[in-house]
Amino acid sequence: MSMSYADVLLPLPLPSLFTYKVPGDMSASIRIGMRVVVQFGKKKLFTALVRNLHNRPPRMAAKELISLVDQFPIIYPIQFAFWEWIAGYYMCHPGEVMNAALPSALKLNSETKISLIPDHGFNISNFSEKEYRIVTALERQNEINIGEAARIAGSQNVVHLINSLIEKGVVEAFEEVAERYKPKTEKYYSLADVYQHNEKALGTMLDYLEKRAPRQNEVLQALLYHLPPGSTQEIGIARSILLGELPHAESALQALVEKGMVIENIQAVSRFEKHAATRQVSEITLAEYQQLALEKIHEFFQNHVPVLLHGITSSGKTEVYIKLIEATLRQGKQVLYLLPEIALTAQIITRLRCYFGDVVGIYHSRQSDAERAEVWNKVKSWDSKKELDFHPSSIILGARSAIFLPYSNLGLIIVDEEHDSSYKQYEPNPRYHGRDAALYLATMHGANLLLGSATPAIESYFNARQGKYGLVEMNERFGNILLPNVQVVDVKEATAQKQMKSIFSQTLLDAIDIALTNHEQVILFQNRRGFSLRIECPRCHYIPGCQQCDVTLIYHKREKHLRCHYCGFHQPVQPSCPLCNHPELTLIGFGTEKVEEELSLLYPEIRIARMDLDTTRSKHAHHRIISSFEERRIDVLTGTQMVTKGLDFDNVSLVGILNADNMITYPDFRSFERSFQLMAQVSGRAGRKSKQGKVIIQTRHPSHPVVEQVIGNNYQGMYESQILERQRFLYPPFVRLVKISLKHKDPAMLDLAAANFAGMLRKEFPGKVLGAEYPLVSRIRNYYIKELLIKLARDATLPAAKQTIARLIGIFLKNPQHKQVRIVVDVDPM
Ligand code: ADP
Numbered sequence: 001m002s003m004s005y006a007d008v009l010l011p012l013p014l015p016s017l018f019t020y021k022v023p024g025d026m027s028a029s030i031r032i033g034m035r036v037v038v039q040f041g042k043k044k045l046f047t048a049l050v051r052n053l054h055n056r057p058p059r060m061a062a063k064e065l066i067s068l069v070d071q072f073p074i075i076y077p078i079q080f081a082f083w084e085w086i087a088g089y090y091m092c093h094p095g096e097v098m099n100a101a102l103p104s105a106l107k108l109n110s111e112t113k114i115s116l117i118p119d120h121g122f123n124i125s126n127f128s129e130k131e132y133r134i135v136t137a138l139e140r141q142n143e144i145n146i147g148e149a150a151r152i153a154g155s156q157n158v159v160h161l162i163n164s165l166i167e168k169g170v171v172e173a174f175e176e177v178a179e180r181y182k183p184k185t186e187k188y189y190s191l192a193d194v195y196q197h198n199e200k201a202l203g204t205m206l207d208y209l210e211k212r213a214p215r216q217n218e219v220l221q222a223l224l225y226h227l228p229p230g231s232t233q234e235i236g237i238a239r240s241i242l243l244g245e246l247p248h249a250e251s252a253l254q255a256l257v258e259k260g261m262v263i264e265n266i267q268a269v270s271r272f273e274k275h276a277a278t279r280q281v282s283e284i285t286l287a288e289y290q291q292l293a294l295e296k297i298h299e300f301f302q303n304h305v306p307v308l309l310h311g312i313t314s315s316g317k318t319e320v321y322i323k324l325i326e327a328t329l330r331q332g333k334q335v336l337y338l339l340p341e342i343a344l345t346a347q348i349i350t351r352l353r354c355y356f357g358d359v360v361g362i363y364h365s366r367q368s369d370a371e372r373a374e375v376w377n378k379v380k381s382w383d384s385k386k387e388l389d390f391h392p393s394s395i396i397l398g399a400r401s402a403i404f405l406p407y408s409n410l411g412l413i414i415v416d417e418e419h420d421s422s423y424k425q426y427e428p429n430p431r432y433h434g435r436d437a438a439l440y441l442a443t444m445h446g447a448n449l450l451l452g453s454a455t456p457a458i459e460s461y462f463n464a465r466q467g468k469y470g471l472v473e474m475n476e477r478f479g480n481i482l483l484p485n486v487q488v489v490d491v492k493e494a495t496a497q498k499q500m501k502s503i504f505s506q507t508l509l510d511a512i513d514i515a516l517t518n519h520e521q522v523i524l525f526q527n528r529r530g531f532s533l534r535i536e537c538p539r540c541h542y543i544p545g546c547q548q549c550d551v552t553l554i555y556h557k558r559e560k561h562l563r564c565h566y567c568g569f570h571q572p573v574q575p576s577c578p579l580c581n582h583p584e585l586t587l588i589g590f591g592t593e594k595v596e597e598e599l600s601l602l603y604p605e606i607r608i609a610r611m612d613l614d615t616t617r618s619k620h621a622h623h624r625i626i627s628s629f630e631e632r633r634i635d636v637l638t639g640t641q642m643v644t645k646g647l648d649f650d651n652v653s654l655v656g657i658l659n660a661d662n663m664i665t666y667p668d669f670r671s672f673e674r675s676f677q678l679m680a681q682v683s684g685r686a687g688r689k690s691k692q693g694k695v696i697i698q699t700r701h702p703s704h705p706v707v708e709q710v711i712g713n714n715y716q717g718m719y720e721s722q723i724l725e726r727q728r729f730l731y732p733p734f735v736r737l738v739k740i741s742l743k744h745k746d747p748a749m750l751d752l753a754a755a756n757f758a759g760m761l762r763k764e765f766p767g768k769v770l771g772a773e774y775p776l777v778s779r780i781r782n783y784y785i786k787e788l789l790i791k792l793a794r795d796a797t798l799p800a801a802k803q804t805i806a807r808l809i810g811i812f813l814k815n816p817q818h819k820q821v822r823i824v825v826d827v828d829p830m
């Protein structure tokens with residue numbers, strides 16, 4: 001039955017769907033999940049998604065849909081339901097989830113154009129020189145877009161110009177919607193059908209060409225070489241291959257096509273490099289403890305219980321994953337393999353391709369829009385009936401946003417390094433946690449869920465202890481590699497005994513010497529990037545700070561500037577103190593860049609690389625650094641968190657943690673857990689098959705419990721002590737946190753507004769509201785920030801509590817006094 005109305009979802013932060021009328025010519029083809037173009041607001045056009053079709057006329061007159069973009073739905077109903085769950089759980093709007101979920105290449109791009117209003121009767125003397133140029137261009141051209149207008153007027157501020165022309169009643173603006181994603185195509189050639197099965201005709205033609213058109217003959221011979229007559233390959237041979245062998249033969253090929261002897265057809269081709277589809281490792285033999293773990297996992301899966309695989313570093317979790325993936329592929333289902341960090345994908349993809357061949361799709365934010373759209377379409381067109389197993393894209397390896405791909409039959413989700421806080425999206429909405437959302441996604445698909453880590457999140461381990469997850473442990477390292485020997489250097493004592501050379505203790509330098517002499521590699525971990533933490537005037541203690549944020553600026557030596565790590569603001573270093581004119585400013589503290597430089601002063605002959613946010617901005621930077629290190633073209637790798645994560649190097653014998661203190665002393669209820677995870681993970685990079693690795697931790701708190709737990713590789717100890725603290729002070733997993741940040745440009749107004757809102761919350765949630773307080777960084781980009789924390793019970797009352805919070809925010813923002821206040825809600829903040 002054809003439906004007259006469509007409720008559509010717009011990619012905007014709006015609380016509801018909007019109803020449009022379906023024009024008669026669209027009603028036969030429109031389906032839920034297709035994209036449509038709609039007008040929303042006065043002039044704006046948007047791509048929206050059809051969510052419902054029905055025959056109930058809305059109360060207000062509905063506008064008509066402008067056009068239908070798709071022939072087939074691009075969204076499955078199950079995806080809508082998933083988006084709606086995310087919006088509900090993380091307290092945001094489904095339109096915001098849609099915006100995050102769809103690759104931008106699939107959203108249409110609305111480009112403003114302008115044209116002259118007919119019969120405007122304008123007066124030339126009214127126009128500025130630049131306005132005049134635009135008007136005369138429009139008389140010639142009918143319509144131009146904003147970019148062209150800027151070029152014609154030779155002006156940067158073209159929006160201002162156009163607004164002025166609109167006010168004068170001369171031009172009008174409208175939006176044109178253009179689709180941005182175009183599949184990459186290539187031309188293919190094959191022999192015309194008439195010659196395929198008629199050798200005589202073919203022979204005659206070749207003779208003819210040999211005499212009259214030798215170039216064309218050559219092209220045809222090459223074609224026949226690749227595609228003998230009667231061959232079954234349908235699409236033909238690619239232009240790049242054919243002409244690659246015969247330069248300057250384009251016109252001859254064109255002539256053959258025009259004569260109808262050769263057929264040309266255009267095919268969409270992949271933007272990704274082709275990988276050898278051959279499997280290099282056909283069989284993995286699991287060690288006994290791995291086999292046991294695998295069997296236990298299967299058992300839990302049979303009872304539809306998610307599993308936490310707690311396996312120490314190098315226990316071979318990846319091998320167990322591979323077995324589980326293979327079993328899932330054999331059932332003709334899809335596998336999603338999530339990783340917290342793009343840096344990790346390169347190593348894992350190589351390991352998976354080695355085993356499965358070219359069946360792995362990758363999806364993360366560093367890819368181009370077009371690449372993301374291509375993976376989206378590949379997953380969308382996945383069909384288990386077509387090829388039962390080893391279908392390309394049956395395995396998707398991705399960062400958190402890969403949960404949004406259009407899966408139709410997920411069998412398994414693996415969340416590797418599940419403890420990692422990079423799974424949480426901080427900004428903007430939806431502020432979701434990839435691991436927790438994956439749990440829901442798995443439930444929807446009836447898929448198995450495996451969380452893996454050497455240092456599980458306290459929440460996950462708690463869930464496992466409670467029986468909500470199955471707990472499977474692997475406490476051996478593959479090949480019986482010994483756990484590294486961890487040694488602590490007391491920096492206070494070393495300084496007193498003059499045993500520190502710049503930022504390195506003599507103990508660490510001696511160990512580096514030994515490793516280098518043995519041609520082994522070293523990883524040095526420093527939690528901060530930049531050269532030095534800050535600059536200070538030794539006389540008046542002036543410290544340069546950011547103009548827009550409440551933080552000190554960090555010195556970056558290579559760029560010779562001071563930079564704000566929150567807003568990106570930067571300025572050159574002053575030659576003298578701007579307050580007291582003292583001629584020299586001193587550097588205090590140190591970051592990754594300084595580690596790199598100091599080390600190269602001590603060891604001028606060795607090869608050092610640095611991996612942090614600053615060195616990995618370009619698309620393939622991670623990959624380059626990691627493979628150079630793997631291939632031993634780098635002796636020492638220094639870096640931030642990025643070097644701590646599940647990378648597997650086989651020649652690293654020493655790991656140095658340069659300063660454990662800034663992690664341990666960070667004021668947050670998770671700082672001990674995080675410090676343990678970071679240190680245990682980076683320590684796990686040390687050690688080789690034949691030899692025990694060494695870890696050296698430099699700290700001013702050598703007897704701190706976390707340091708001792710790292711030394712003993714004592715995850716349980718860390719867990720037991722932390723879970724008691726969490727219970728005593730009511731933190732997750734015993735409650736759910738909702739963080740509400742209020743922002744305002746004026747601190748006095750913010751204080752007032754925050755106090756008001758805190759009062760409203762306390763009335764509804766007595767004894768459960770903390771704050772409002774200034775966070776550690778209390779001003780970012782000129783907005784002052786205050787935070788409130790609400791502790792909610794982890795039970796069935798949670799959805800109602802969230803609704804109450806949403807209602808209070810609505811009331812609060814309606815008050816004209818709070819008009820300038822911005823509110824951000826973060827559920828399960830990290
Ligand atoms: P984890 O992820 O648990 O830290 P990995 O999966 O990276 O550990 O394994 C550590 C190393 O041991 C890797 O080089 C891996 O190839 C090797 N390994 C683990 N299990 C096996 C196995 N069953 N057969 C061969 N090599 C294995």
Ligand code: ZN
Binds near residue numbers: 547549564565569
């Ligand atoms: Zn700033």
